[in-house]
Amino acid sequence: MMTNDPTDGFRDKDGYDLDSGYLKQVLKAVEAQDAQRIFEMFEPLHPADIADILEQIGADARRALVHLYGTEFDGDILSELDEGLRDEVVGYLRPDVLADAVRDMDSDDVVDLLEDLDESQHSAILDALEEDDRDAARQALSYPEYSAGRLMQREFVKVPQDWTVGQTIDMMRTSKELPDQFYHVFLVTPDDTPAGYVTLGRLLSSNRNTALSSVTEDSFRSFELDEEEGDVAYAFNQYHLISAPVVDTNGRLVGVITIDDAMAVLDEEHEEDMLRMAGAGEGSLSDGVMETTWQRLPWLGVNLVTAIIASLVIAVFEATIQTLVALAVLMPIVASMGGNAGTQSMAVAVRGLATRDLTGANVWRVIRRETLVGMFNGMIFALVMGVVGYVWFGSLMLAGVIAAAMVINLVVAGLSGIGLPALLDRLGVDPALASGTFVTTVTDVVGFAAFLGLATMLLL
Amino acid sequence: MMTNDPTDGFRDKDGYDLDSGYLKQVLKAVEAQDAQRIFEMFEPLHPADIADILEQIGADARRALVHLYGTEFDGDILSELDEGLRDEVVGYLRPDVLADAVRDMDSDDVVDLLEDLDESQHSAILDALEEDDRDAARQALSYPEYSAGRLMQREFVKVPQDWTVGQTIDMMRTSKELPDQFYHVFLVTPDDTPAGYVTLGRLLSSNRNTALSSVTEDSFRSFELDEEEGDVAYAFNQYHLISAPVVDTNGRLVGVITIDDAMAVLDEEHEEDMLRMAGAGEGSLSDGVMETTWQRLPWLGVNLVTAIIASLVIAVFEATIQTLVALAVLMPIVASMGGNAGTQSMAVAVRGLATRDLTGANVWRVIRRETLVGMFNGMIFALVMGVVGYVWFGSLMLAGVIAAAMVINLVVAGLSGIGLPALLDRLGVDPALASGTFVTTVTDVVGFAAFLGLATMLLL
Numbered sequence: 001m002m003t004n005d006p007t008d009g010f011r012d013k014d015g016y017d018l019d020s021g022y023l024k025q026v027l028k029a030v031e032a033q034d035a036q037r038i039f040e041m042f043e044p045l046h047p048a049d050i051a052d053i054l055e056q057i058g059a060d061a062r063r064a065l066v067h068l069y070g071t072e073f074d075g076d077i078l079s080e081l082d083e084g085l086r087d088e089v090v091g092y093l094r095p096d097v098l099a100d101a102v103r104d105m106d107s108d109d110v111v112d113l114l115e116d117l118d119e120s121q122h123s124a125i126l127d128a129l130e131e132d133d134r135d136a137a138r139q140a141l142s143y144p145e146y147s148a149g150r151l152m153q154r155e156f157v158k159v160p161q162d163w164t165v166g167q168t169i170d171m172m173r174t175s176k177e178l179p180d181q182f183y184h185v186f187l188v189t190p191d192d193t194p195a196g197y198v199t200l201g202r203l204l205s206s207n208r209n210t211a212l213s214s215v216t217e218d219s220f221r222s223f224e225l226d227e228e229e230g231d232v233a234y235a236f237n238q239y240h241l242i243s244a245p246v247v248d249t250n251g252r253l254v255g256v257i258t259i260d261d262a263m264a265v266l267d268e269e270h271e272e273d274m275l276r277m278a279g280a281g282e283g284s285l286s287d288g289v290m291e292t293t294w295q296r297l298p299w300l301g302v303n304l305v306t307a308i309i310a311s312l313v314i315a316v317f318e319a320t321i322q323t324l325v326a327l328a329v330l331m332p333i334v335a336s337m338g339g340n341a342g343t344q345s346m347a348v349a350v351r352g353l354a355t356r357d358l359t360g361a362n363v364w365r366v367i368r369r370e371t372l373v374g375m376f377n378g379m380i381f382a383l384v385m386g387v388v389g390y391v392w393f394g395s396l397m398l399a400g401v402i403a404a405a406m407v408i409n410l411v412v413a414g415l416s417g418i419g420l421p422a423l424l425d426r427l428g429v430d431p432a433l434a435s436g437t438f439v440t441t442v443t444d445v446v447g448f449a450a451f452l453g454l455a456t457m458l459l460l
Numbered sequence: 461m462m463t464n465d466p467t468d469g470f471r472d473k474d475g476y477d478l479d480s481g482y483l484k485q486v487l488k489a490v491e492a493q494d495a496q497r498i499f500e501m502f503e504p505l506h507p508a509d510i511a512d513i514l515e516q517i518g519a520d521a522r523r524a525l526v527h528l529y530g531t532e533f534d535g536d537i538l539s540e541l542d543e544g545l546r547d548e549v550v551g552y553l554r555p556d557v558l559a560d561a562v563r564d565m566d567s568d569d570v571v572d573l574l575e576d577l578d579e580s581q582h583s584a585i586l587d588a589l590e591e592d593d594r595d596a597a598r599q600a601l602s603y604p605e606y607s608a609g610r611l612m613q614r615e616f617v618k619v620p621q622d623w624t625v626g627q628t629i630d631m632m633r634t635s636k637e638l639p640d641q642f643y644h645v646f647l648v649t650p651d652d653t654p655a656g657y658v659t660l661g662r663l664l665s666s667n668r669n670t671a672l673s674s675v676t677e678d679s680f681r682s683f684e685l686d687e688e689e690g691d692v693a694y695a696f697n698q699y700h701l702i703s704a705p706v707v708d709t710n711g712r713l714v715g716v717i718t719i720d721d722a723m724a725v726l727d728e729e730h731e732e733d734m735l736r737m738a739g740a741g742e743g744s745l746s747d748g749v750m751e752t753t754w755q756r757l758p759w760l761g762v763n764l765v766t767a768i769i770a771s772l773v774i775a776v777f778e779a780t781i782q783t784l785v786a787l788a789v790l791m792p793i794v795a796s797m798g799g800n801a802g803t804q805s806m807a808v809a810v811r812g813l814a815t816r817d818l819t820g821a822n823v824w825r826v827i828r829r830e831t832l833v834g835m836f837n838g839m840i841f842a843l844v845m846g847v848v849g850y851v852w853f854g855s856l857m858l859a860g861v862i863a864a865a866m867v868i869n870l871v872v873a874g875l876s877g878i879g880l881p882a883l884l885d886r887l888g889v890d891p892a893l894a895s896g897t898f899v900t901t902v903t904d905v906v907g908f909a910a911f912l913g914l915a916t917m918l919l920l
Binding site: 022023046048049052055056057058082157172173175178179181182200203205206207219237238239242259260262263264266270273274275277278285288289290292293297299301303304306307310311314315318321322330333337340341345347350357358359361362365366370372373376377380384385388440444448 | 482483506508509512515516517518542629632633635638639641642643659660661663664665666667679696697698699700702719720722723724726727730731733734735737738739740743744745748749750752753756757759760761763764766767768770771774775778781782785786788789790791792793795796797800801803804805806807808810811812815816817818819821822825826829830832833836837840841844845848896897900904908
């Protein structure tokens with residue numbers, strides 16, 4: 001990537017990661033209270049990069065940097081900042097700087113900011129806005145969290161559906177309040193219902209007397225105010241939307257969602273899925289030690305309970321282990337292979353559910369596939385582990401037991417790896433939230449029970 | 461979401477997932493060889509939805525459906541189709557249908573299609589193209605896989621940098637070869653170097669005699685041909701780009717990448733990360749049983765080796781277990797808690813590396829945090845498990861051993877959970893690829909060794 005950006009010398013070979021050299025220079029300037037140097041360093045940077053710098057330094061330096069940067073701090077930096085840090089940084093800003101920053105922001109960014117702040121900070125932001133914008137922000141906050149209503153911006157271009165290209169261009173030339181970025185002109189009926197849209201490219205390449213209605217695009221999708229933002233992001237990706245109208249319960253056009261916002265939502269949803277699957281909560285890299293400890297604690301607690309359940313299964317076979325201690329050596333292998341195979345199936349399931357590729361229409365086919373895959377890989381590794389077990393402990397019977405337990409556990413792993421997420425999804429629970437711990441509990445319990453149970457029956 | 465789409469009655473309440481009812485109707489029509497019914501059902505559907513239907517049915521029905529749909533099958537459906545199915549479906553298409561489909565596609569989509577096909581199928585596609593397009597496709601394939609050169613499209617609008625708004629609009633009105641979708645007009649110098657861009661909105665709202673150079677956008681980033689597509693997608697998301705130019709080694713404008721392509725890449729990268737972290741390879745839901753079995757096998761093999769390593773650690777302490785069989789019951793708990801805590805740290809690390817939030821500038825701070833979090837959660841669960849162990853087995857010493865092992869393993873989990881992915885990344889290996897298995901190997905080995913080792917020292 002090429003820019004004329006002073007951080008270039010401090011980036012890795014891809015040009016994306018800031019290295020510690022650049023940050024050290026920033027920190028040095030902060031320590032020296034050298035505001036001028038900060039201005040110079042930040043002047044050519046994109047607000048997203050300034051936000052990254054704020055995220056990567058410690059809290060004390062962050063406060064000092066925000067103070068030094070002073071009135072240069074603008075709304076775009078706030079928009080780009082990690083959600084977990086926004087209330088901290090807003091707290092550092094002088095009221096006049098905050099007011100200026102907020103006034104520059106698009107309506108969707110203001111709402112996005114308000115969402116992440118304490119109620120007590122709301123009035124500082126809302127007071128900074130002009131009356132119109134304040135009312136609009138309040139209105140947006142009345143829509144459900146993570147809804148299309150919160151995601152949309154109120155800045156868009158609409159024209160009567162019976163207009164011509166010429167009328168539209170003349171209107172745009174004289175209008176003083178066009179959005180910063182827009183890609184489509186929306187056509188509305190007299191009662192303000194969206195009736196289609198024309199791309200700006202089409203508008204520019206058509207004659208002035210062309211009727212707009214003759215150059216509208218085929219595919220047209222609108223969203224309702226209370227639709228979930230995850231569904232909106234999915235539709236943008238699935239149907240290659242660039243911008244799409246949002247309508248109220250009466251079908252009237254009230255806002256527009258653009259693809260860059262949808263892309264950010266898609267990215268957040270992925271983050272959520274990945275962290276939830278690992279039981280790591282909603283943490284961010286800038287969270288502190290204690291905050292992170294508490295985020296991680298609940299799923300570790302659940303895991304402790306499930307680990308104790310697996311131990312209780314082992315406890316049932318204490319006498320068997322006492323007689324043949326080799327079983328204690330081998331039993332984690334069966335459990336581990338099951339856990340791994342189950343995690344494989346689970347990742348496929350969670351991903352398939354997120355992308356809506358795993359649906360009621362093919363779930364049984366996929367469950368069948370995962371079970372068969374478990375069976376085949378179970379047989380392959382049963383053979384391998386049977387040989388290893390025989391060579392290691394010299395007992396054909398023991399080798400047979402571990403081989404049989406392997407097949408059983410990998411079949412169960414495939415079945416539960418796909419079945420549990422699908423079940424959670426059907427129950428309305430996010431499949432990423434709980435699948436990991438539950439799947440490995442099943443494979444631990446089944447793995448220990450099958451191996452030790454078969455051993456008790458066949459070896460004693 | 462609102463559309464006038466006949467599948468609406470067959471979708472879940474969000475309006476996104478096709479239920480099995482609609483697919484059954486499609487399959488019924490296929491079985492009855494009722495092409496007319498298929499045309500009627502598919503006519504209002506988006507190509508992405510038709511592709512989804514093809515993905516969700518079995519291979520036999522897929523072949524029959526493609527035959528029935530015949531000449532209606534177009535390039536957009538091919539573009540939307542899961543990569544793993546493209547060669548199969550291309551094989552079903554009549555040569556003339558394939559040729560028509562390919563001629564309609566944008567240059568980037570043709571390249572994307574060629575990438576996923578066997579060499580033997582290349583000529584069928586390339587022959588269908590006109591000479592210009594064929595040369596361009598060959599050229600694109602000469603760029604590295606997953607590079608900006610492959611991702612870009614050659615259809616874009618460029619004008620000399622000294623033109624006015626009026627000249628540009630006149631050119632567009634008379635040009636016959638404008639791209640289907642475009643958002644920016646690129647300004648080039650006489651030697652074809654991109655010098656900036658003007659949004660179409662700005663073009664439409666400016667007077668005809670305005671110089672283009674006075675209405676260009678501030679932020680301007682261009683990509684090189686061999687830049688990785690993942691880096692391109694990151695830049696689009698980070699800097700809210702809508703479209704960006706691609707330049708050759710001489711700095712000449714050769715193509716344009718648009719945000720919808722970048723969004724698709726971002727989505728694929730996420731899928732890759734999630735499946736790789738789980739050791740599930742590059743599988744897709746439409747892959748068959750045997751294909752999936754082979755995809756899953758390598759990491760299960762690696763896991764078997766690491767599980768055997770953990771078992772060898774247990775084997776060292778066989779005599780201890782023989783004496784105190786309660787150790788065999790409790791030892792999986794320590795390993796499981798370590799594995800879970802390690803996975804939490806690892807997910808945060810893999811995600812942070814993917815989003816470039818975890819960099820050389822803050823990696824030590826995050827390693828310190830994760831280690832401390834491991835220590836604190838280790839102490840909390842040491843207390844819990846110490847009490848449980850005492851109540852269960854009545855031995856204060858045993859309770860102390862499990863508590864101590866818990867702290868040790870959770871500290872190691874935090875350290876390796878963040879450290880291993882960071883190390884792999886530094887070594888140029890995708891951190892998602894191998895971290896999962898390696899982290900749990902470390903926590904298994906340390907968990908067993910700490911628990912059984914302490915027990916041997918203190919309890920015997």
